Amino acid sequence: MEKLFLFNTLSRQKEEFIPIEDGKAGMYCCGPTVYNFAHIGNLRAYFFEDILKRVLLYNGFKVKHVMNITDVGHLVSDDDEGEDKMEKGANREGKTVWEIAEFYTEAFKSDIAMLNIIPPTIYCKATDFIKEQVEMVKCLDNKGYTYSTNDGVYFDTQKFPEYGKLALLDIEGLEEGKRIAFSDEKKHKTDFALWKFSPKNQKRQMEWESPWGTGFPGWHIECSAMSIKFLGRHFDIHCGGVDHIPIHHTNEIAQAEACTGEKFVNYWLHGEFLIEEKGKMSKSAGEFLRLKTLVDKGYSPLDYRYFLLMTHYRKKIKFSFENLDAARNGFQNLKNKLKEIKGALKDAKEGLSDEATKYRTKFIDSINDDLNIGEGLAILWDVLKSELDANDKINLANEFDRILGLDLAKIEAEQAGDIPSEVIELANKRKEAKAAKDFKLADELRQQIKDKGYELLDKKGGEFDIKPL
RNA sequence: GGCGUCGUACCCAAGUGGCUAAGGGAGCAGUCUGCAAAACUGCCAUGCAUCGGUUCGAAUCCGAUCGACGCCUCCA
Numbered sequence: 355m356e357k358l359f360l361f362n363t364l365s366r367q368k369e370e371f372i373p374i375e376d377g378k379a380g381m382y383c384c385g386p387t388v389y390n391f392a393h394i395g396n397l398r399a400y401f402f403e404d405i406l407k408r409v410l411l412y413n414g415f416k417v418k419h420v421m422n423i424t425d426v427g428h429l430v431s432d433d434d435e436g437e438d439k440m441e442k443g444a445n446r447e448g449k450t451v452w453e454i455a456e457f458y459t460e461a462f463k464s465d466i467a468m469l470n471i472i473p474p475t476i477y478c479k480a481t482d483f484i485k486e487q488v489e490m491v492k493c494l495d496n497k498g499y500t501y502s503t504n505d506g507v508y509f510d511t512q513k514f515p516e517y518g519k520l521a522l523l524d525i526e527g528l529e530e531g532k533r534i535a536f537s538d539e540k541k542h543k544t545d546f547a548l549w550k551f552s553p554k555n556q557k558r559q560m561e562w563e564s565p566w567g568t569g570f571p572g573w574h575i576e577c578s579a580m581s582i583k584f585l586g587r588h589f590d591i592h593c594g595g596v597d598h599i600p601i602h603h604t605n606e607i608a609q610a611e612a613c614t615g616e617k618f619v620n621y622w623l624h625g626e627f628l629i630e631e632k633g634k635m636s637k638s639a640g641e642f643l644r645l646k647t648l649v650d651k652g653y654s655p656l657d658y659r660y661f662l663l664m665t666h667y668r669k670k671i672k673f674s675f676e677n678l679d680a681a682r683n684g685f686q687n688l689k690n691k692l693k694e695i696k697g698a699l700k701d702a703k704e705g706l707s708d709e710a711t712k713y714r715t716k717f718i719d720s721i722n723d724d725l726n727i728g729e730g731l732a733i734l735w736d737v738l739k740s741e742l743d744a745n746d747k748i749n750l751a752n753e754f755d756r757i758l759g760l761d762l763a764k765i766e767a768e769q770a771g772d773i774p775s776e777v778i779e780l781a782n783k784r785k786e787a788k789a790a791k792d793f794k795l796a797d798e799l800r801q802q803i804k805d806k807g808y809e810l811l812d813k814k815g816g817e818f819d820i821k822p823l
Numbered sequence: 824g825g826c827g828u829c830g831u832a833c834c835c836a837a838g839u840g841g842c843u844a845a846g847g848g849a850g851c852a853g854u855c856u857g858c859a860a861a862a863c864u865g866c867c868a869u870g871c872a873u874c875g876g877u878u879c880g881a882a883u884c885c886g887a888u889c890g891a892c893g894c895c896u897c898c899a
Contacts, residue, residue, distance in 0.1 A: 399899035527825030595899030732846035
């Protein structure tokens with residue numbers, strides 16, 4: 355087996371991936387908060403995790419992939435006035451928070467299916483595992499890592515000396531409350547809520563009993579509690595967006611390691627943002643692009659996947675429709691090329707020639723070097739343009755597609771399809787007109803065919819092809 | 824204010840000490856064609872933000888400067 359290298363945020367270096375248990379990989383990926391649709395920037399994160407998973411699978415690992423669905427609303431600040439995103443969403447749409455959660459969970463699953471993202475082995479909803487979260491807070495409470503304020507139970511980060519190692523945080527330099535109001539009862543600016551109390555004069559739609567009072571779990575505890583439940587106290591890979599490094603994942607490490615007393619996760623991987631001209635795409639700014647928006651504009655979801663394949667997951671990618679057009683054109687050319695090659699294939703057979711094996715080795719070297727899919731895609735292009743025979747080309751394309759996920763195997767050889775007889779008749783008339791050198795009539799007939807939604811392509815000897823536009 | 828990331832052609836982008844700096848898109852020229860499309864062929868960075876330094880050798884390492892972006896309790 356080839357060696358697989360992954361960039362670990364903990365060490366800020368590429369490290370060889372060595373699983374805790376031979377042949378198996380446990381990975382936990384922070385999932386969506388289901389209060390609204392995912393935008394195409396959110397989806398980039400799940401795409402990156404999909405590539406990671408496909409590379410692990412390709413390398414022969416049995417992958418257990420766990421993803422949470424955050425269906426508990428968290429206050430946008432510690433302030434009593436702060437709004438809960440789930441309840442806000444419910445009010446906006448006149449539904450209960452439970453209905454909101456259900457609806458946007460399904461929308462999320464549909465989005466990732468359209469992008470050919472392999473679903474996680476396990477989806478876990480935060481509200482299904484409140485007991486585990488309360489247990490974990492109890493564990494921290496018993497070990498003396500917590501203190502209570504008027505609004506909740508907090509983690510005392512000063513009791514965890516390694517706090518912030520993941521993010522290389524310079525804690526003194528942090529400006530507390532830079533953007534978000536927070537509780538002034540906190541002992542230290544990095545302390546965070548493990549359990550929040552319901553507002554005194556208000557009943558929340560989602561609240562639970564706990565030894566400390568009625569309320570709901572803090573934002574970070576769900577991921578630690580559920581990842582430990584499904585993957586154990588110490589597991590291989592945890593991933594998410596880069597925005598999770600300084601807070602969410604930093605806090606997860608603190609609470610998990612404080613509770614279990616052992617190392618939590620070996621490899622932390624983070625995907626970069628998709629940005630627009632004005633900066634990162636964000637939901638709170640109001641307008642945002644959904645996958646459906648792209649589909650409505652005539653792009654296929656896989657055009658967007660191809661767009662994402664062009665760059666590395668640790669680099670920001672700039673979204674614009676010009677760039678998406680470039681990806682769509684490139685993808686279309688790739689499919690045309692494959693169609694042509696499939697047309698030239700005489701009898702398909704398994705296996706690769708020695709020459710083809712060299713390309714495969716190069717491809718594996720690329721993807722195993724911290725998921726370098728951009729280079730992998732370039733190797734696919736090299737293959738299609740190479741001197742290899744059609745059989746090798748197709749077998750390699752299908753194999754590479756286990757990582758790329760572009761449905762390349764579904765591309766059929768060029769074929770006539772169902773062309774209406776009237777269109778064929780027009781084309782035959784044009785053939786006659788052309789033979790009679792009546793080019794004016796020929797051009798008119800070409801236009802008529804175009805108006806009916808077909809394109810006429812001349813071939814040698816006066817023959818023609820008709821293709822739907 | 825602190826911390827972090829990044830700057831490679833018209834656009835996207837790979838390459839992180841040593842062969843002519845991948846690949847895609849767009850463009851241009853040619854072959855073919857009545858025209859067009861497709862296809863094919865060719866062209867497209869003596870240079871990697873700028874200026875210094877280290878080195879036999881730098882896009883790659885170090886420093887400074889300029890610029891862009893992210894995070895500092897909603898966030899992929």
